[in-house]
Amino acid sequence: MTDTRCVTVAVDAMGGDFAPSEILLGVERGLAADSALHVVLVGSADVVEAFAATHDRCEAVPTTQVIGMDEHPATAVRTKKDSSIVVGARLVKDGRAHAYFSAGSTGAAMAAATLIMGRIRGVQRPAIATVIPTAGAPVVLLDVGANADCKPEHIAQFAHMGAAYADTVLGVARPRISLLNIGEEPTKGSQLAQEAHALMTERVPGFVGNIEGRDVLAGHTDVIVTDGFTGNVALKLLEGSSKTLLGQVREVLTASLVTKLASLPLKGGLTALKNRLDPDTYGGAPLLGVDGVCIIGHGSSKAKAVSNALRVSAQAARGNLTDQIAAAVTDDRAQASTSA
Amino acid sequence: MTDTRCVTVAVDAMGGDFAPSEILLGVERGLAADSALHVVLVGSADVVEAFAATHDRCEAVPTTQVIGMDEHPATAVRTKKDSSIVVGARLVKDGRAHAYFSAGSTGAAMAAATLIMGRIRGVQRPAIATVIPTAGAPVVLLDVGANADCKPEHIAQFAHMGAAYADTVLGVARPRISLLNIGEEPTKGSQLAQEAHALMTERVPGFVGNIEGRDVLAGHTDVIVTDGFTGNVALKLLEGSSKTLLGQVREVLTASLVTKLASLPLKGGLTALKNRLDPDTYGGAPLLGVDGVCIIGHGSSKAKAVSNALRVSAQAARGNLTDQIAAAVTDDRAQASTSA
Numbered sequence: 001m002t003d004t005r006c007v008t009v010a011v012d013a014m015g016g017d018f019a020p021s022e023i024l025l026g027v028e029r030g031l032a033a034d035s036a037l038h039v040v041l042v043g044s045a046d047v048v049e050a051f052a053a054t055h056d057r058c059e060a061v062p063t064t065q066v067i068g069m070d071e072h073p074a075t076a077v078r079t080k081k082d083s084s085i086v087v088g089a090r091l092v093k094d095g096r097a098h099a100y101f102s103a104g105s106t107g108a109a110m111a112a113a114t115l116i117m118g119r120i121r122g123v124q125r126p127a128i129a130t131v132i133p134t135a136g137a138p139v140v141l142l143d144v145g146a147n148a149d150c151k152p153e154h155i156a157q158f159a160h161m162g163a164a165y166a167d168t169v170l171g172v173a174r175p176r177i178s179l180l181n182i183g184e185e186p187t188k189g190s191q192l193a194q195e196a197h198a199l200m201t202e203r204v205p206g207f208v209g210n211i212e213g214r215d216v217l218a219g220h221t222d223v224i225v226t227d228g229f230t231g232n233v234a235l236k237l238l239e240g241s242s243k244t245l246l247g248q249v250r251e252v253l254t255a256s257l258v259t260k261l262a263s264l265p266l267k268g269g270l271t272a273l274k275n276r277l278d279p280d281t282y283g284g285a286p287l288l289g290v291d292g293v294c295i296i297g298h299g300s301s302k303a304k305a306v307s308n309a310l311r312v313s314a315q316a317a318r319g320n321l322t323d324q325i326a327a328a329v330t331d332d333r334a335q336a337s338t339s340a
Numbered sequence: 341m342t343d344t345r346c347v348t349v350a351v352d353a354m355g356g357d358f359a360p361s362e363i364l365l366g367v368e369r370g371l372a373a374d375s376a377l378h379v380v381l382v383g384s385a386d387v388v389e390a391f392a393a394t395h396d397r398c399e400a401v402p403t404t405q406v407i408g409m410d411e412h413p414a415t416a417v418r419t420k421k422d423s424s425i426v427v428g429a430r431l432v433k434d435g436r437a438h439a440y441f442s443a444g445s446t447g448a449a450m451a452a453a454t455l456i457m458g459r460i461r462g463v464q465r466p467a468i469a470t471v472i473p474t475a476g477a478p479v480v481l482l483d484v485g486a487n488a489d490c491k492p493e494h495i496a497q498f499a500h501m502g503a504a505y506a507d508t509v510l511g512v513a514r515p516r517i518s519l520l521n522i523g524e525e526p527t528k529g530s531q532l533a534q535e536a537h538a539l540m541t542e543r544v545p546g547f548v549g550n551i552e553g554r555d556v557l558a559g560h561t562d563v564i565v566t567d568g569f570t571g572n573v574a575l576k577l578l579e580g581s582s583k584t585l586l587g588q589v590r591e592v593l594t595a596s597l598v599t600k601l602a603s604l605p606l607k608g609g610l611t612a613l614k615n616r617l618d619p620d621t622y623g624g625a626p627l628l629g630v631d632g633v634c635i636i637g638h639g640s641s642k643a644k645a646v647s648n649a650l651r652v653s654a655q656a657a658r659g660n661l662t663d664q665i666a667a668a669v670t671d672d673r674a675q676a677s678t679s680a
Contacts, residue, residue: 135587135588148528148529182568188488190489191489213578213579214576218580227530229530233573237556237578238577240558241556251609252612253609258605263602263603269592273588
């Protein structure tokens with residue numbers, strides 16, 4: 001049964017390379033797709049008030065400041081208290097929205113969410129997750145960049161948070177969780193990977209062992225955890241290699257008049273493939289572990305990415321993602337203190 | 341001018357999933373392609389003697405032991421002194437061969453080369469490199485798995501070794517060297533990456549800064565250095581994603597009779613693309629930093645990979661790869677002690 005409880009998402013209208021026009025277009029589509037969705041649009045008065053005046057279920061919260069892509073995240077969040085990024089996060093903290101979406105500076109959105117919403121009790125390090133299309137079902141990968149240096153216990157917490165997200169947003173009831181590593185055996189890998197493996201074997205239900213780089217896209221697991229350095233390299237490599245490879249395929253198809261004509265009947269299938277690989281389909285990256293739903297969009301987010309991010313935000317809020325993470329982390333800590 | 345000095349390569353006839361037949365076929369092709377190439381074939385007497393008897397420029401060195409893929413590398417190398425993997429490395433140490441190739445257990449080949457040939461004076465950690473096809477010129481990536489845990493000074497040495505390899509084997513006179521990282525600015529990344537960046541800025545000529553995952557295949561650099569954990573994940577992700585993507589493209593092409601007919605004129609171009617992406621074209625991964633040329637083949641090496649590995653081995657030996665690495669490392673240490 002589809003959950004149609006009403007849900008309110010705070011949206012940063014000023015964030016991203018194509019703001020505000022593509023953000024507004026995405027909000028419009030998101031509102032049209034979900035009749036129980038409400039949006040609080042945060043940004044310059046002229047932008048948000050005009051839009052809210054002409055759209056149902058949309059409220060405007062005007063702000064006077066904007067945080068640029070190249071400002072120091074924590075400093076900008078502390079000093080620009082009336083920026084759209086900061087005010088959006090505060091709306092969740094104050095109970096005026098269930099979820100928060102921004103396609104602005106990732107660092108600033110992360111800092112705003114962490115500093116203003118705060119962490120869920122017991123969470124050591126919030127992590128950024130992303131959903132990757134594979135040959136099978138999509139997989140949740142985290143951390144993809146919030147924590148360049150991690151300890152084994154951080155990675156074990158990522159597993160709990162990723163599992164809650166797979167359950168809530170992808171509908172996977174008992175997610176299989178894998179550790180990204182450079183061999184299948186428990187004794188393989190860096191010291192960090194080996195210690196994380198040992199900890200997860202003991203404490204993470206659903207942990208199925210190591211996964212190697214070559215199997216990430218095979219679709220054999222639901223959640224892949226790693227430190228934020230390796231995860232970020234992996235995510236960007238996948239983005240880069242899809243783009244390069246599809247570009248090379250396109251070169252073959254358009255090499256001559258003959259190949260151009262020949263490839264006409266293939267267009268539909270190739271476009272479908274391209275769409276399936278398009279990260280915009282999965283609508284932004286959740287910052288897991290903060291006390292409230294927070295979805296951070298790519299700087300290059302267009303309307304499609306924004307409307308998908310709204311869908312994901314609503315799903316996460318309706319599925320009580322934050323409570324699920326809180327419960328999993330509390331259980332984990334109880335188990336840790338019992339076994340200690 | 342092509343270097344045609346004669347060169348002798350010791351080949352492990354027993355290593356790899358398709359040994360000995362594909363190894364022998366590869367040696368046959370390698371010998372045919374280079375009239376100044378000599379091979380010392382190491383393995384079971386019945387295999388190597390029969391082949392050597394019927395091929396010019398091929399000598400047989402019979403051995404009685406074989407190291408399996410699942411044996412503990414260092415232990416196997418210490419106890420099985422008459423195995424093809426160990427004897428092949430010893431032939432280089434004893435001056436009977438310029439280079440050594442094995443497609444057997446990577447761990448055992450690495451252990452044999454390190455323990456028997458020894459490290460080049462001043463090299464702290466030998467590293468495995470690999471050549472990746474990109475949208476532009478191919479790029480040397482290292483370490484791809486020899487050292488799961490690294491220090492900044494190891495990564496700086498990888499830069500010198502990778503540069504020597506790019507010069508010798510790919511013919512790039514002044515290679516551009518990049519550090520795999522999760523942002524472009526020097527202050528981005530893990531503590532390891534930040535310290536490696538600082539060290540390389542000071543001591544590595546040709547260092548051009550950080551490179552992100554999405555640009556690895558862009559062809560804007562010649563050598564990419566990273567720790568062996570990240571490098572191994574990256575390499576296997578690239579292998580996996582090429583395979584998955586090309587498989588999905590093939591599915592589109594073969595979806596119906598219409599698409600099958602339509603894709604006929606595209607076959608030539610797609611096969612050429614597949615070949616260009618095929619890692620076998622670059623013939624195995626060099627173990628850099630050991631005192632002698634050592635190329636380790638994939639376990640799945642077939643004849644094409646073997647003959648390419650022989651070509652690469654000969655190039656590295658003729659280009660005095662080992663001396664180049666020794667000189668670069670000595671210079672680097674001299675500079676380090678001056679600046680200290």
